[in-house]
Amino acid sequence: MLRIEHLGIAVKELEKSIPLFEQLLNTPCYKTEKVDTEGVNTAFFQTGESKIELLEATKEDSPIQKFVDKKGEGIHHIAFEVENIEAEMKRLSALGFELLNTVPKNGADNKLVCFLHPKTTNGVLIELCQEKR
Numbered sequence: 001m002l003r004i005e006h007l008g009i010a011v012k013e014l015e016k017s018i019p020l021f022e023q024l025l026n027t028p029c030y031k032t033e034k035v036d037t038e039g040v041n042t043a044f045f046q047t048g049e050s051k052i053e054l055l056e057a058t059k060e061d062s063p064i065q066k067f068v069d070k071k072g073e074g075i076h077h078i079a080f081e082v083e084n085i086e087a088e089m090k091r092l093s094a095l096g097f098e099l100l101n102t103v104p105k106n107g108a109d110n111k112l113v114c115f116l117h118p119k120t121t122n123g124v125l126i127e128l129c130q131e132k133r
Ligand code: ZN
Pocket: 006, 007, 008, 053, 077, 079, 127
């Protein structure tokens, strides 16, 4: 894996969290994007070579809504950038890691993504992401 591409943080309201993180990180939010298939609104901040992604649920059955209801706001996932997402999915699956999607799907910020089930990764939701080319 190349680097930590971003940390995903689940929040209740982007409207409140964007200004908070702008102050915290001392950098403006450079992009917001709705990902309909995931039921989320996202907001991105650049911090050095990595990013912070804030996630807000757009519907009741969104995974982010379920997460916030259960655990409250907080770190939701760690995303690693990979060179070749399909090769990495194959490698991890062969090692026994459970993939939450069997083909790469479209994520925010021009990425192909795949998630690993937290039960096979010590409770941490892991996202693999590859820049779309
Ligand atoms: Zn993410």
